[in-house]
Amino acid sequence: xxxxxxxxxxxxxxxxxxxxxxxxxxxxxxxxxxxxxxxxxxxxxxxxxxxxxxxxxxxxxxxxxxxxxxxxxxxxxxxxxxxxxxxxxxxxxxxxxxxxxxxxxxxxxxxxxxxxxxxxxxxxxxxxxxxxxxxxxxxxxxxxxxxxxxxxxxxxxxxxxxxxxxxxxxxxxxxxxxxxxxxxxxxxxxxxxxxxxxxxxxxxxxxxxxxxxxxxxxxxxxxxxxxxxxxxxxxxxxxxxxxxxxxxxxxxxxxxxxxxxxxxxxxxxxxxxxxxxxxxxxxxxxxxxxxxxxxxxxxxxxxxxxxxxxxxxxxxxxxxxxxxxxxxxxxxxxxxxxxxxxxxxxxxxxxxxxxxxxxxxxxxxxxxxxxxxxxxxxxxxxxxxxxxxxxxxxxxxxxxxxxxxxxxxxxxxxxxxxxxxxxxxxxxxxx
Amino acid sequence: xxxxxxxxxxxxxxxxxxxxxxxxxxxxxxxxxxxxxxxxxxxxxxxxxxxxxxxxxxxxxxxxxxxxxxxxxxxxxxxxxxxxxxxxxxxxxxxxxxxxxxxxxxxxxxxxxxxxxxxxxxxxxxxxxxxxxxxxxxxxxxxxxxxxxxxxxxxxxxxxxxxxxxxxxxxxxxxxxxxxxxxxxxxxxxxxxxxxxxxxxxxxxxxxxxxxxxxxxxxxxxxxxxxxxxxxxxxxxxxxxxxx
Amino acid sequence: xxxxxxxxxxxxxxxxxxxxxxxxxxxxxxxxxxxxxxxxxxxxxxxxxxxxxxxxxxxxxxxxxxxxxxxxxxxxxxxxxxxxxxxxxxxxxxxxxxxxxxxxxxxxx
Numbered sequence: 001x002x003x004x005x006x007x008x009x010x011x012x013x014x015x016x017x018x019x020x021x022x023x024x025x026x027x028x029x030x031x032x033x034x035x036x037x038x039x040x041x042x043x044x045x046x047x048x049x050x051x052x053x054x055x056x057x058x059x060x061x062x063x064x065x066x067x068x069x070x071x072x073x074x075x076x077x078x079x080x081x082x083x084x085x086x087x088x089x090x091x092x093x094x095x096x097x098x099x100x101x102x103x104x105x106x107x108x109x110x111x112x113x114x115x116x117x118x119x120x121x122x123x124x125x126x127x128x129x130x131x132x133x134x135x136x137x138x139x140x141x142x143x144x145x146x147x148x149x150x151x152x153x154x155x156x157x158x159x160x161x162x163x164x165x166x167x168x169x170x171x172x173x174x175x176x177x178x179x180x181x182x183x184x185x186x187x188x189x190x191x192x193x194x195x196x197x198x199x200x201x202x203x204x205x206x207x208x209x210x211x212x213x214x215x216x217x218x219x220x221x222x223x224x225x226x227x228x229x230x231x232x233x234x235x236x237x238x239x240x241x242x243x244x245x246x247x248x249x250x251x252x253x254x255x256x257x258x259x260x261x262x263x264x265x266x267x268x269x270x271x272x273x274x275x276x277x278x279x280x281x282x283x284x285x286x287x288x289x290x291x292x293x294x295x296x297x298x299x300x301x302x303x304x305x306x307x308x309x310x311x312x313x314x315x316x317x318x319x320x321x322x323x324x325x326x327x328x329x330x331x332x333x334x335x336x337x338x339x340x341x342x343x344x345x346x347x348x349x350x351x352x353x354x355x356x357x358x359x360x361x362x363x364x365x366x367x368x369x370x371x372x373x374x375x376x377x378x379x380x381x382x383x384x385x386x387x388x389x390x391x392x393x394x395x396x397x398x399x400x401x402x403x404x405x406x407x408x409x410x411x412x413x414x415x416x417x418x419x420x421x422x423x424x425x426x427x428x429x430x431x
Numbered sequence: 432x433x434x435x436x437x438x439x440x441x442x443x444x445x446x447x448x449x450x451x452x453x454x455x456x457x458x459x460x461x462x463x464x465x466x467x468x469x470x471x472x473x474x475x476x477x478x479x480x481x482x483x484x485x486x487x488x489x490x491x492x493x494x495x496x497x498x499x500x501x502x503x504x505x506x507x508x509x510x511x512x513x514x515x516x517x518x519x520x521x522x523x524x525x526x527x528x529x530x531x532x533x534x535x536x537x538x539x540x541x542x543x544x545x546x547x548x549x550x551x552x553x554x555x556x557x558x559x560x561x562x563x564x565x566x567x568x569x570x571x572x573x574x575x576x577x578x579x580x581x582x583x584x585x586x587x588x589x590x591x592x593x594x595x596x597x598x599x600x601x602x603x604x605x606x607x608x609x610x611x612x613x614x615x616x617x618x619x620x621x622x623x624x625x626x627x628x629x630x631x632x633x634x635x636x637x638x639x640x641x642x643x644x645x646x647x648x649x650x651x652x653x654x655x656x657x658x659x660x661x662x663x664x665x666x667x668x669x670x671x672x673x674x675x
Numbered sequence: 676x677x678x679x680x681x682x683x684x685x686x687x688x689x690x691x692x693x694x695x696x697x698x699x700x701x702x703x704x705x706x707x708x709x710x711x712x713x714x715x716x717x718x719x720x721x722x723x724x725x726x727x728x729x730x731x732x733x734x735x736x737x738x739x740x741x742x743x744x745x746x747x748x749x750x751x752x753x754x755x756x757x758x759x760x761x762x763x764x765x766x767x768x769x770x771x772x773x774x775x776x777x778x779x780x781x782x783x784x
Contacts, residue, residue: 050724051716054724054725339720342720343717343720346713346716346717346719347713350713350716362709362710362713363707363708363709363710363713364709364713365708365709365713365714365717365772366717367717367718367720367764367767369720369721369760369764377545381759381760383760383763383764384767385764385766385767385768396766396767398763398766398767399763399764399766399767400763402759406492407492407493407494408493408549409492409493409494409546409549410494410759412545412546412549413494413497413542413545413546413732413759414759414760415545416541416542416545416731416732417732417733417759417760419541420541420730420731420732420733421721421730421733423730424720424721424722424723424728424730424733425720425721427723427724427728428719428720428723428724491757494757494758494759496756496757497756497757497758497759498732501756501757506747506750506756507734507743507747508739508740508743509734509735535731536730536731540731541731542731542732572740572743573740
């Protein structure tokens with residue numbers, strides 16, 4: 001019998017014995033013997049592993065993640081335009097192992113038995129869990145637009161919406177663009193990962209063009225009429241890129257103006273939208289999104305392709321003892337951001353620690369603060385606090401996006417905050 | 432100053448000058464530029480010609496007040512008070528930042544380096560005039576009397592056996608600034624900031640002192656001595672008293 | 676003279692919302708709030724795990740004087756203290772929550 005099976009049976013035995021012991025002793029022992037397995041080592045999963053350890057020094061915690069070096073989508077547009085290297089947004093699991101005693105297994109979850117509470121791995125032995133945390137991220141929906149598919153995304157029309165080879169492919173295409181060329185960005189429909197991301201990318205590419213391709217242009221085709229932080233973004237575009245003038249470096253074509261894409265010809269980089277046909281030199285096509293494939297395989301998704309959860313605990317509404325966090329979870333007014341995933345992980349950790357100890361899960365509190373760059377030295381931000389009311393995550397009415405001021409220091413400071421924040425945030429997740 | 436086209440151009444210029452932060456961080460090992468005394472004297476020629484009223488406007492307009500307080504006295508343990516400083520010191524500090532001579536919190540000073548790049552000499556002098564016009568800081572609430580009393584002897588007498596000069600010799604009997612106009616006042620300064628500054632001098636990470644004088648004085652001091660000096664000077668804030 | 680950054684018109688609606696929230700909280704003090712630790716963990720994403728960091732503008736909160744943090748948060752919330760981001764964040768918390776999180780950070784050594 002291999003070790004995890006043995007552990008599994010042993011924990012059953014201990015649980016049986018515990019039924020005879022008294023309250024406080026029971027509680028202490030429960031968290032000591034409990035085994036929490038986390039699948040997915042992105043922002044949500046890594047944060048959950050670390051904060052579980054902080055909450056329960058004795059708990060057995062296993063993190064399953066295929067890659068050894070995790071590249072964050074956060075700040076990956078900085079890599080596209082050369083402000084950062086891929087190394088700057090790459091993190092390892094060394095600290096989770098060494099400092100927090102997390103067992104990190106680089107493997108792929110391929111099976112799951114919610115009755116027996118086990119997870120099958122591609123290579124390793126199955127893992128038995130008391131609580132399972134799944135942080136599967138997103139995957140893309142291909143095939144709803146003629147001429148655009150996974151093959152096109154991998155070769156000619158990169159999305160660069162998962163960082164790594166796609167980021168470098170887009171970087172390469174941008175650098176190879178002829179002078180005076182067009183960078184066409186196809187923005188996805190809601191909901192999608194990193195709502196300000198397409199607009200930050202358009203901004204930074206426009207700024208890159210000032211220096212490297214002064215007659216180049218960015219066109220955004222958007223199936224929406226509004227986007228997050230659109231007011232400060234557009235103000236920044238006016239100030240930096242001549243937006244709303246004939247010389248604008250950025251052209252945003254909203255849904256009402258025909259921004260919805262109808263078909264694509266990958267070979268000629270031609271995109272046909274309701275507004276007309278666009279021949280571009282680089283096409284950054286960001287497709288519609290759904291929960292990560294793992295969530296589908298585990299049966300955690302609803303009809304819309306996302307994972308419904310109890311908002312107080314992030315426990316799946318479909319499968320008991322499984323908590324889903326991050327981009328894949330249905331979180332109402334909370335955006336699908338790294339910050340949200342980090343915040344949700346902490347709520348799930350509080351709930352798991354409470355549930356294992358037999359307590360009612362504590363009240364959640366969540367936050368999303370998101371800094372985007374409209375230029376290297378021009379930041380715009382959104383800051384929202386979230387509470388759970390009637391099993392819905394509601395955004396509190398105050399807070400919100402950066403005000404428009406005449407002070408040049410304000411966007412400059414936001415840009416500095418953004419960089420400082422990235423460093424502190426990465427440490428909160430991985431170190 | 433506002434967002435007229437020239438300013439947008441300035442922002443772009445900042446962009447070009449400052450290249451990128453990550454690369455700068457990696458190159459922290461590269462020695463920072465240092466002042467030549469004659470060059471500094473020339474740079475500070477306008478220091479006392481500032482207009483306090485304009486400085487006050489800039490203090491709010493450029494968000495200086497967010498960290499340094501409504502009138503330049505820090506509301507927080509995290510940042511220094513600027514009130515009570517002579518104009519030369521404030522102007523020199525802003526120039527230090529603008530010329531990329533400073534680190535803060537043991538790494539490159541991103542915030543002040545960027546913000547000071549928005550200022551010209553006249554505006555720096557205006558800000559300096561404003562802080563000089565404000566009342567010197569009171570005793571920060573986190574000041575510990577016991578530590579303050581420990582620091583008194585070293586600050587006022589030095590330690591001849593170890594060749595440590597009295598701080599008061601340059602910074603004034605009551606920490607009110609002293610021998611030269613660009614010597615900072617220390618009375619009422621946030622102790623946490625004082626400690627950080629001294630440790631960075633000690634480690635050679637702060638190199639904005641002309642001729643390396645502060646680096647020389649800080650080197651023999653122990654961390655405990657630096658802490659006691661910090662609380663001693665914090666305790667000299669206005670309305671302060673070292674009585675138990 | 677130009678207005679200072681915290682006198683933006685946006686602030687008026689924000690202030691109204693805050694007042695509405697504050698009065699609501701005052702009436703029903705039995706509305707559950709998160710623990711200081713739960714709220715503190717949300718601060719950690721910028722201010723470091725358990726409030727331990729020092730990153731220029733995202734300072735360490737560990738060991739901070741409780742009353743100073745309460746004062747700072749209330750000043751941010753009511754726009755008495757200028758800020759780029761914190762005044763927006765502070766508007767999301769009522770007095771009981773601010774006290775709870777200040778208590779939490781003040782006890783970390």
